[in-house]
Amino acid sequence: xxxxxxxxxxxxxxxxxxxxxxxxxxxxxxxxxxxxxxxxxxxxxxxxxxxxxxxxxxxxxxxxxxxxxxxxxxxxxxxxxxxxxxxxxxxxxxxxxxxxxxxxxxxxxxxxxxxxxxxxxxxxxxxxxxxxxxxxxxxxxxxxxxxxxxxxxxxxxxxxxxxxxxxxxxxxxxxxxxxxxxxxxxxxxxxxxxxxxxxxxxxxxxxxxxxxxxxxxxxxxxxxxxxxxxxxxxxxxxxxxxxxxxxxxxxxx
Amino acid sequence: xxxxxxxxxxxxxxxxxxxxxxxxxxxxxxxxxxxxxxxxxxxxxxxxxxxxxxxx
Numbered sequence: 118x119x120x121x122x123x124x125x126x127x128x129x130x131x132x133x134x135x136x137x138x139x140x141x142x143x144x145x146x147x148x149x150x151x152x153x154x155x156x157x158x159x160x161x162x163x164x165x166x167x168x169x170x171x172x173x174x175x176x177x178x179x180x181x182x183x184x185x186x187x188x189x190x191x192x193x194x195x196x197x198x199x200x201x202x203x204x205x206x207x208x209x210x211x212x213x214x215x216x217x218x219x220x221x222x223x224x225x226x227x228x229x230x231x232x233x234x235x236x237x238x239x240x241x242x243x244x245x246x247x248x249x250x251x252x253x254x255x256x257x258x259x260x261x262x263x264x265x266x267x268x269x270x271x272x273x274x275x276x277x278x279x280x281x282x283x284x285x286x287x288x289x290x291x292x293x294x295x296x297x298x299x300x301x302x303x304x305x306x307x308x309x310x311x312x313x314x315x316x317x318x319x320x321x322x323x324x325x326x327x328x329x330x331x332x333x334x335x336x337x338x339x340x341x342x343x344x345x346x347x348x349x350x351x352x353x354x355x356x357x358x359x360x361x362x363x364x365x366x367x368x369x370x
Numbered sequence: 371x372x373x374x375x376x377x378x379x380x381x382x383x384x385x386x387x388x389x390x391x392x393x394x395x396x397x398x399x400x401x402x403x404x405x406x407x408x409x410x411x412x413x414x415x416x417x418x419x420x421x422x423x424x425x426x
Contacts, residue, residue: 154388155374165378169387176391212398219394223387230383328395332402339406342413349416 124341127201131334138334142327149320157317166230167314173223174302175322176216179329180248181283183213187255188280191273201337203269204344206276207259208336212329214252221245232296240289241297244282251279265347 153171160167187206194203224242225235236242255272262268290299302308308315377384 159378164380166380166383168377168384172387172391211401215394215398219391222390222394226383226387226390230380328399332398335402335406339402339409342406342409346409346412346416349413349420353416353419 124201128338128341131338135331135334138327138331142324142331145320145324145327149317149324152317153321157313158311160314163231166227169223169227170314171317171321173220173227174318175325176219176223177245178322179216179325180213180220180245181286182326183209183216183329184248184252184276184280184283187213187276188283191276195270195273195277201341203273204340205333205337206255206273207269208340209329209333210252210255210259210272212332212336214249214256216325216329217245217249217252221249228296234296237296239295239297240293241286241295244286244289248279248282248286251275251282255279265344 149171153168157168157171159165187209190199190202190206190209193199194206221242224245228237229235255275258275259265259268259272262271289295290297301310302315302318310318375381
């Protein structure tokens with residue numbers, strides 16, 4: 118783990134991985150969209166609206182998976198003071214919020230024709246809405262401090278507390294009565310989905326994951342650059358006034 | 371083709387869902403690349419400034 122604590126090493130690794138992530142994302146996105154829109158059957162009950170599943174389910178998975186990686190990174194950042202881990206969390210949060218918004222939007226657009234309502238305040242929908250607000254809360258909290266380091270730390274604590282929401286989302290469909298159907302892919306007895314629908318779903322899930330990987334690597338690189346910019350600005354400002362204060366040490370940028 | 375665009379009468383829902391996906395994902399890509407570009411430019415300018423300061 119500490120091998121990646123060095124930003125220079127992370128930047129090299131990130132530059133090497135990024136083109137692969139983008140390549141996989143584009144390939145699976147084209148193949149997944151083709152299967153999802155043209156080469157998969159309509160559902161015998163839901164008709165063509167089942168195609169919303171290929172957007173809704175992968176974005177729901179991403180909403181939770183991104184948060185899970187943020188929670189792990191926050192723990193690593195708090196325990197080992199890992200400098201890249203906390204920047205990763207900051208870089209990932211807007212992406213997670215985007216996927217969660219997409220999950221809620223597409224779910225609503227699927228709910229209206231199939232359930233007869235855009236929204237119900239049941240456990241699954243409400244807990245995902247809370248996840249969305251936790252993402253937004255994190256983004257606001259991290260940028261609310263003058264000292265970015267304190268913001269990152271407060272954000273890490275919020276992320277860990279908010280992780281309690283993840284099992285609630287996952288098991289909400291089993292614990293409470295809801296309009297939302299229980300899991301049909303990730304279940305003990307294997308997927309209960311026809312392969313003709315499972316394939317586009319999995320391809321879109323890989324596409325979303327690879328797109329996230331590409332974006333989060335880029336964004337973490339940017340966060341590292343931003344940290345360096347702050348350090349350089351501070352150093353330049355102090356250097357400019359060094360003559361006024363005899364004995365002032367030059368800080369290390 | 372007409373059949374495809376009709377989506378069994380659900381075109382508005384299916385189309386809006388895919389449209390929302392395009393808007394959200396493209397928005398994240400554009401925002402990420404724009405911030406990366408401005409931050410790289412800033413960093414380059416600062417490092418140049420610093421380099422000049424050292425030589426002087």
